[in-house]
Amino acid sequence: MNTTVDLEVKRRPLVTGNQTFESISDIVCKPVEATPPKWWHIALLGSITLLALLMSMIGYLVWEGIGVWGLNNPVGWGWAIVNFVFWVGIGHAGTLISAILFLFRQKWRTSINRFAEAMTVFAVICALVFPGIHVGRIWMAYFMFPIPNSMAMWPNFRSALLWDVFAVGTYFTVSLLFWYVGLLPDLATLRDRAKTKTKKIVYGLFALGWRGSSRQWHHYEKAYMILAAIATPLVLSVHSIVSFDFATSQLPGWHTTIFPPYFVAGAVFSGFAMVLTLLLIARQIFNMKELVTMRHLENMCKFILATGMMVGYAYAMEFFMAWYSGNPYEQFAFTNRAFGNYAWAYWIMVSCNVLSPQFFWFKRFRNNIKLMWVISIFVNIGMWFERFVITVTSLSRDFLPSSWGYYSPTFVDVCTFIGSFGLFFTLFLLFLKFLPMVAISEVKGVMPEANPHHKEAH
Amino acid sequence: MSTSYGMIAEFDGPGSLFHAAEKIRDAGYVSFDTYTPFPIHGMDRAMGQKASHLPWLSLIGGLLGFTIGLALQTWISLDGYALIFSGKPLFSAPAFVPVTFELTILFTAFFTVFGMFGINKLPAWYHSIFNASRFGSVSSHGFFVSIESADAKYDSKETRAFLKSIGGSHIEEVEE
Numbered sequence: 001m002n003t004t005v006d007l008e009v010k011r012r013p014l015v016t017g018n019q020t021f022e023s024i025s026d027i028v029c030k031p032v033e034a035t036p037p038k039w040w041h042i043a044l045l046g047s048i049t050l051l052a053l054l055m056s057m058i059g060y061l062v063w064e065g066i067g068v069w070g071l072n073n074p075v076g077w078g079w080a081i082v083n084f085v086f087w088v089g090i091g092h093a094g095t096l097i098s099a100i101l102f103l104f105r106q107k108w109r110t111s112i113n114r115f116a117e118a119m120t121v122f123a124v125i126c127a128l129v130f131p132g133i134h135v136g137r138i139w140m141a142y143f144m145f146p147i148p149n150s151m152a153m154w155p156n157f158r159s160a161l162l163w164d165v166f167a168v169g170t171y172f173t174v175s176l177l178f179w180y181v182g183l184l185p186d187l188a189t190l191r192d193r194a195k196t197k198t199k200k201i202v203y204g205l206f207a208l209g210w211r212g213s214s215r216q217w218h219h220y221e222k223a224y225m226i227l228a229a230i231a232t233p234l235v236l237s238v239h240s241i242v243s244f245d246f247a248t249s250q251l252p253g254w255h256t257t258i259f260p261p262y263f264v265a266g267a268v269f270s271g272f273a274m275v276l277t278l279l280l281i282a283r284q285i286f287n288m289k290e291l292v293t294m295r296h297l298e299n300m301c302k303f304i305l306a307t308g309m310m311v312g313y314a315y316a317m318e319f320f321m322a323w324y325s326g327n328p329y330e331q332f333a334f335t336n337r338a339f340g341n342y343a344w345a346y347w348i349m350v351s352c353n354v355l356s357p358q359f360f361w362f363k364r365f366r367n368n369i370k371l372m373w374v375i376s377i378f379v380n381i382g383m384w385f386e387r388f389v390i391t392v393t394s395l396s397r398d399f400l401p402s403s404w405g406y407y408s409p410t411f412v413d414v415c416t417f418i419g420s421f422g423l424f425f426t427l428f429l430l431f432l433k434f435l436p437m438v439a440i441s442e443v444k445g446v447m448p449e450a451n452p453h454h455k456e457a458h
Numbered sequence: 459m460s461t462s463y464g465m466i467a468e469f470d471g472p473g474s475l476f477h478a479a480e481k482i483r484d485a486g487y488v489s490f491d492t493y494t495p496f497p498i499h500g501m502d503r504a505m506g507q508k509a510s511h512l513p514w515l516s517l518i519g520g521l522l523g524f525t526i527g528l529a530l531q532t533w534i535s536l537d538g539y540a541l542i543f544s545g546k547p548l549f550s551a552p553a554f555v556p557v558t559f560e561l562t563i564l565f566t567a568f569f570t571v572f573g574m575f576g577i578n579k580l581p582a583w584y585h586s587i588f589n590a591s592r593f594g595s596v597s598s599h600g601f602f603v604s605i606e607s608a609d610a611k612y613d614s615k616e617t618r619a620f621l622k623s624i625g626g627s628h629i630e631e632v633e634e
Contacts, residue, residue: 021495021599146530154539157531158546163556170560174567181571185496189597208581211588212596214479214505216578217497222510223574227567230516234563241556441597445496452476452498 014108014446017290021444024291025189028438031286032190036433039285044429050422057416058133066136068412075395075407080134082387083417085242086270087127087424088168089263089383091175092235093271094120098178099231102224108299110442111291114186115282116275117179118437122427123274124172126420131164133416160244167241174234178227181220184210185441239267246390253333253394256321262314266386269307269353273379276300278428280373282437291438294367301366304379308357311386315350333394341406342393345385352382461634463586464489464606465617466593467626472498474625475601479504481624482603489609493587493602512573519569520562527561528554590632604632 015024061068071078094116101109135141144165146155155162187207194200210216240260247259276297283292322334337346356378359365366372392407431437448454469475472494479492483506492501531554540548575581587593587604596602603626605617614631621629 025495025598146534152539154534156541156543157535157557158543158550158553163560166557166560170564173564177567177571181574185597189495192594192597204583208575209583209585210580210597211582211585211593212493212495213587214492214494214498214501215507216580217494218502218507219510219512219574219577221497222512223570226513226516226570230563230566230570234560237556237559237563241560244556441496450472450496450498452472452500452504454473456473 012293012295013448014111014293014295015291015443016293019290019447021447021449024444024447025193025440027288027291028186028436028440028443029190029193031432032434032436033193033195040429040433044426047422047425047429050419051426052419052422053415054129054419054422057412057419058129060412061133061416062138066134068410070407070409070413072405072407074398074403074405075392077391077395078407079388079409079413079417080130081245082384082391083420084127084130084134085263085387085391086384087123087130087420088171088242089239089267089270089387090274091120091123091127091171091271092239092264092267093275094118094123095171095175095178095231095235096268096271097275098182099228099235102228103232107446108296110439110446111288111293111296112275112279112300112438113442114179114182114435114439115279115437116271117175117182118428118431118435119271119275119278120175121172121179122424122431123271124168124175125427126424128168128172129420129423131168160241160248163241164245167238171234171238174227174231178231181224181227182439182442183435184208184220185212186436186439188212189440190436236264239263251394251398252327252329253337253390256318258314258317258321262311262318265307265310265314266353266383269304269311270379270383272300272303272307273376273383276304276372276376277380280369280376282432286432286437288438291443297369297372298363298366301360301372304375305357305360308353308379312350312354315354329399333397336397337389337393340393340397342389342396345389346393349382349385349389352378353386356382462607462614463589463632463634464604464608464612465614465621466587466590466602466604466630466632467621468592468628469601469603469626471601475603476501476504478603478624478626482605482620485611485620487605487609487611489606489612491604491606493593493596493600493604495597495599495601510577512570512577515573516566516570519573520566522569523562523565524558526565527558530561531557586632586634590630592628592630 019027069078069080094113097109097116098113098120101113132138132141135144142149143153144155144162184207187203188210191200191203191207194203240263243259243263246254247256249255279292280297283289319334319338322330325331337343356375359371359375396407397404444450467478469478475492475494476498479501482490483504490505492505494501532549535548535550542548546553590602592600593602594600603621605612605621611617618629618631
């Protein structure tokens with residue numbers, strides 16, 4: 001066999017259905033330009049109701065104090081931190097898709113990156129709510145930032161909780177910038193297609209007068225690449241630093257070096273599941289099957305399988321290290337996780353996160369949309385329970401049996417969490433209505449016709 | 459008639475636009491531009507554009523963020539609010555890594571995005587090229603070339619003939 005020539009491997013096309021550049025704009029802009037359907041209004045109303053629930057729960061919390069939550073001694077960290085880690089983790093898949101897959105030249109990302117980035121930004125907003133309100137006296141929340149004040153008081157930079165403020169703050173800002181830079185050419189598309197004066201002005205304002213000039217594209221592409229290059233270490237650092245909140249403490253079950261990679265893998269895992277949950281619905285409703293093809297969905301299933309296996313490996317390795325370290329507290333913490341007072345939560349976590357993705361070994365299941373959606377829901381549930389298991393089991397059974405306790409959430413905990421979905425979906429529904437959910441210019445760029453040497457002899 | 463910004467011509471796709479840009483560059487025009495709905499690979503070289511200086515701006519941003527992050531923490535921990543926490547030294551280099559890193563990334567991102575806006579002179583809510591009658595399709599499926607009247611070689615008649623000869627259609631003189 002001749003190995004001196006490059007064989008061009010034929011891949012499945014990324015865009016199907018004989019699309020032209022114009023038809024891509026039409027497909028993606030349609031949901032933005034058409035009058036929103038009835039279900040959209042109903043869904044938005046539902047989301048806003050949940051958002052109101054969140055706001056009232058926060059109001060009640062601020063008025064009454066942290067005592068309205070189920071926290072006790074020794075479990076001083078409950079649903080607030082669990083929800084925080086849950087939401088931050090969901091964001092990570094968006095950055096992985098937009099930045100890491102970009103650096104690896106994975107062109108299939110173009111159909112889903114806008115969607116995933118929007119999810120990142122909104123998930124981080126939901127995440128930021130929880131550390132903000134859990135401080136108790138939220139009028140003191142400015143203590144978290146290095147702001148000069150009349151008490152000449154400054155934050156403690158040797159605390160992992162403070163690192164978190166900087167990590168998540170930076171993550172939100174950079175994700176937002178990245179998203180906006182990607183949106184710029186598409187906002188210009190909406191501006192040029194706008195039929196009413198208001199739309200023309202509003203989209204025009206945000207499009208910054210983008211005119212598709214190649215001299216601008218040149219710097220634009222460079223900026224995009226640099227942003228991808230810095231967002232990659234950033235996303236890895238963010239969940240590592242979130243894991244430091246636990247890992248830098250002395251508590252058995254938390255004080256382990258496996259936490260940073262384990263948390264990052266779990267974050268990507270949960271994020272991909274959330275992308276799939278939302279995308280499967282949006283693709284169906286907005287008729288985007290020719291842009292978000294089965295190939296895209298299959299790739300995401302493979303990601304879920306791979307990261308799910310990493311998470312499963314971490315669960316097993318934690319047990320091994322507990323045994324191998326010979327530390328009795330560590331050994332107790334892990335035996336207690338699997339067989340103790342919160343064993344029910346542990347086994348929900350294992351079944352959802354380790355067992356359910358195993359279906360994706362088989363192509364038949366990776367092409368079954370209904371099954372995919374069900375598994376993505378299981379993973380979402382499982383990853384929430386993972387954070388619950390880590391946080392609560394370790395705290396409820398610490399060093400001295402005399403200080404043990406059992407934690408249960410109150411209705412305020414539950415309603416605040418449910419309400420945070422209201423915040424997320426309100427933002428998401430507004431995004432679907434007012435912004436293009438697929439990166440129009442990027443999808444055009446990966447079509448074979450976009451290559452200036454297309455159909456020319458090589 | 460008011461002053462002319464330049465001449466605009468439309469092409470039917472990325473391929474013909476790419477070769478047109480090469481011909482315009484080789485004909486000796488300097489103040490010209492192409493307009494496309496998506497970036498075309500290799501267009502910068504076809505137009506004779508130099509490498510972007512943006513990475514240098516990003517580097518400056520990164521270094522600035524690194525310095526600010528480290529200086530902020532050092533000053534606060536050693537002088538501004540010097541307290542001993544869990545027996546750690548006042549200057550705890552490993553503990554300062556996360557915040558220094560995050561601020562490095564943050565400043566790099568700011569310098570990259572706003573640097574790109576600066577180099578591209580954005581926002582530019584008014585630009586003469588939008589006066590061209592068919593330019594609205596540029597963000598969807600239109601491929602255009604413009605040669606600006608500021609170019610030394612620009613001549614209303616000759617430039618029009620030249621654009622026609624390299625395959626341009628709907629050639630139009632754009633007002634300032």
